[in-house]
Amino acid sequence: MTDPGPPAPYPPGLQDRPVAELARSLRSSALTSTDLVTACLDRITSVDPVVRAVLAVDDTAPAQARAADLRHARGAALGPLDGIPVLLKDNIDTAGLASTAGSRLLAGTPPARDAEVVTRLRAAGAVVLGKTNLTEWGNFRSTRSIEGWSAVGGQTRNPYAPAHSPWGSSAGSAAAVAAGMAPLALGTETDGSLVCPAGVCGVAAIKPAPGTLPTAGVVPISTVQDTLGPLAPRLADAALCLAVLTGRPLPAAPAPPGTVRMGLWHVKGMAPDAQELAERLADRLRAAGATVVPVEITLPRDMLVDGLDALCAEFRPSLERYLRGRPGAPATLDEVIAANRRDPVELTLFGQELLERCAELTDGDRALAPALRRRSRRRARALIDTALAAYGVDVLMAATSGPAWRIDDGPDPFTRTSSTLPALAGRPVVAVPAGFRGELPIGVSLFGPPALEELLPAALLAERHGEGPRTPAVPPRVPSPRSRR
Structure with missing residues (x-):
């Protein structure tokens, strides 16, 4: 039998257009939110298997879309997200819907209230798609965890x-977002949880x-270090x-190349092909002006230890404060x-060493968290600011x-x-696609200045000079016998 070769990319749909373009089409009635939501749901049906x-689709999404269509028809749109479908990471509370953090222990009774960020989305007219x-x-259960796996949702690919x-x-x-199931999604990050999946997807x-952004109603790791952020096919959409x-305008245009000075950081131990791709992007940026x-930056081991110790000390009070608002969930x-030890699924693939380590800390250990946090944050900021000043650059860039x-x-693997x-x-931090190694995407991250407004124009410029987008060719079946549920 002749090998049919790789599957063809799926044809682009309504939901694959830029969000600003979708918003204009909705305002002019050239497009309806109902059609847009239907396109997203059809793509989910097609490729999500x-x-x-x-993990869950909101059954009220079509009704939300119809309400948006009525507002647009009356000329009463709530803003550029009115009628735009958005997916939410399932550690962000949505009233009456899922909100499990991937754990079967939270899969019983959904929360009664939306997280504050969801309240803002709904006030802007966005359609909560699922x-x-x-x-x-949030990958804070085990030191030997499996990325993208949860006992509720199985293995994302x-x-x-x-x-x-x-x-x-x-x-x-x-x-x-990469597979075109929605034009926007929200995620969360404590360290890498937004930018790393963005890079490889x-x-x-x-x-x-x-x-x-407010983290009230988000299952926490550390209320000090946690943050929420958007993911999208294009940086301008995010x-x-x-x-x-946030209610504040953000730059949407790339900086003129001649005004940008970047420091390219090759992280010690980073995969060589990622470093090479970041260097190729740097060459294209140089050619553009x-x-x-x-730049060279070395991360002191004791700074990293302080940061992890602070996280562990902050975790228990952060989590238990959240759990007090979830009836039917474990309280401590x-x-x-x-409950994980009793569950037939939870610990089948890896353990819960991080949870156990956090549980063993004493009140005295947790009392040290503010000092550890201040010390690690002060040293990390000094490393960044010293590099910016010493090399005379505005931002730092590295392979994600x-x-x-x-x-x-x-x-x-580590x-x-x-x-x-x-x-x-x-x-x-802003993460943008940089290019591909074979079929696999690789991204770069830009960071340095404390204000996002100072960072976005350079990141938009870096995105413009990447190798360009591709459409994933999702096959009709997984080419691996390993299913992980």
Whole structure:
């Protein structure tokens, strides 16, 4: 039998257009939100059996779309997100819908109230399309976890190569956007959980500084370091979404190349092909007129230890504060650990060593968290600011991570990323697609200045000079016998 070759990319649909273009079409009645939501639901039906990015669809989405259509027909649109479908990571509370953080322990009674960020989305007229899968508990359960896997949603897969990982923890949000299931999605990040899946799934993400968006109603790791952010096929779409949610305008145009000075950081231990691709992007930026110089930054081990110790100390009070508002859920971290041990699915693939480590901390240990946090944040910011000043650059750029690894039955390999330094510093990060290694996307992250407004024009310029988008060719079946449910 002749090998039919790889599957053809799916044809672009309504939902694959830029969000600003969709908004104009909705305002002019050239397009209805009902048609747009239908296109998204059809794409979910078509490709999600393979990608497994969507954990739950909101049955009220068609009614939300009809309400948006009535507003547009009356000339009473609520703004550029009115009628635009958005998927939400399933650690973000939605009243009456899912909101499990991937854990079967939260799958019983949905929350009674929306997270504050969802309230803002609804006030802007966005259509809550559904919830996306994630690495369970935001990837803060085990040191040997599997990215993109949860006991509720199973294994999310990379839409460009479904035998490969989508990374995490915002795996479902990144994979769904990459596969055209929605024009926008929200995810969360503590360290890398937005930018890393964006990088390996070939989409853009904005990780704002902590506090930019409210985290009330979001299953936490650390209320100090957690943040929410948008993912989209294009950076301008993500910036538009964030501008609506924050109520402040954000730059939407690339900086003139001649005004940009970037420092290219090759992270020690990063996959060589990711470093090479970042260097190729730097060469294209130089050819366009930007200044890109190599920079060296070394992350002190004790700074990283301080950051992890602070996270562990912050986790229990952050989680238990959230759990008090979830009737039917375990009330304490100890109850979560005990319930996981009784559950027939939760611990089948990996353990819960991080949860257990956090549970063993004493009140005295947790009292050290503010000092550890201040020290690690001060040192991380000093590393960034010193590099910016010493090399005379405005922003830093680095490969986000190496390409996605092949999904296997064991724990994921250790992979270097560039996300930890800005995460510890509490600085914003913007991730954009840079190119491909074979069929696998690789992204770059830009960070440095404390204000997102200073960062976005350079990131938009970097995106413009990437290798360009491709459409994932999602096959009709997963080319691997390993299913992970």
